[in-house]
Amino acid sequence: MPRTGFTPWQHGFHFDNDFVNKVAKLPGFGDIETRGRCGGMAYAALDLYYAGVPVPPDTTLPADGSPLADYIYRRLMDSFLTPSAIQFVSWTLHADHGTWFLKGVTRWTKEDQIPRLRGFIDAGRPVALGLVGARHLADVGNKNHQVVAYGYDVDELTQGIRIYIYDNNSHDQEVVLSTDPANPGVDASNRAEPWRGLLLQGYSPVTPPPELLPAPAGGWWSQSGRLSSFDGDLIDYTVEPGATGPDTVELVLSSGPGITWRKELGLVDGKGSSWTVATQDTAASDRNRLHVDQLPGGHLTFRKAKWLGTMWEVYRLEQLEQLEPGTRVTFDWVKD
Secondary structure (H helix, E strand, O other), rough: EEEEOOOOOHHHHOOOOOOOOEEEOOOOOOEEEOOOHHHHHHHHHHHHHHOOOOOOOOOOOOOOOOOHEEEEEEEHHHHHOOOHHHHHHHHOOOOOOOOOOOOOOOHHHHHHHHHHHHHHHOOOEEEEEEEHHHHHHHHHHOOOOEEHHHHHEOOOOEEEEEEEEEEOOOOOOEEEEEEEEOOOEEEOOOOOOOOOOOEEOOOOOOOOHEEEEEEEOOOOHOOOOOOOOOOEEEEEEEEEEOOOOOEEEEEEEEEEOOOOOEEEEEOOOOOOOOEEEEOOOOEEEEEEEEHHHOOOEEEEEEEOHHHHHHHEEEEEEEOHHHHHOEEEEEEEEOOO
């Protein structure tokens, strides 16, 4: 029974997904509302898990304007902007069964997505999982769902599979998804209606906001450490105070032995400008500096070349303003 270290009662939020989002206000009509932040709760729970930060103890829904509610909302928006998000639309519009040209939702789930899911779980990495229930475009936002998958087991006799998830609609509970070769859908232990299918989401971790860090607040900016991406990358980093000019910070990217495919460190300052340092083939190191007044609101993105040379973001670090002036940070990409 492969499982990761993630559990709903330890790493999931201790309240249900009862958020109400006011997305517009129409004169003479009032507020236009949507319900739920499932993607935000799934992404935020994974952020905290990968950062080793405890989930806040809140047992009631946090109010809008609070650090936790706003963080979950930002991560909800991030979940909409991943390349995989378009699959919620395409799967909603396609039939469950196959056609001359397309496999259909059932085969996409069982032949493509479940093997990928098993690979991540086998590697010890919980994943953001999309659940598809909608059949009409108007229902994309309210009959689809996002959760965290952290384990599975397979019945070797029947080839049925049980997938263990944190479902933010059922806090502090282990919810089980199940399907087998005779079942075209995916049953769930916390609802009567089966899901049509499931798909992996293109999650990339971000650093949780400082308000959610335990006291004393410590983060990547304060000590050397290692970043572990959703895609299996390992990036060691070294923080060196006093290693560069007193009004700047220096950011260095290097590739370890055997790492030859292109890697990029994107430097985005708080004023909207951006720069890229990159390694590729024999060019194994690159660097750039930011002035201290560029740090507030800035972030770093880590990207790597994948199929056909397409660059994919695999990690992001925020809160650059926490770096002390004169600091050099060296990121050494040791595994991809």
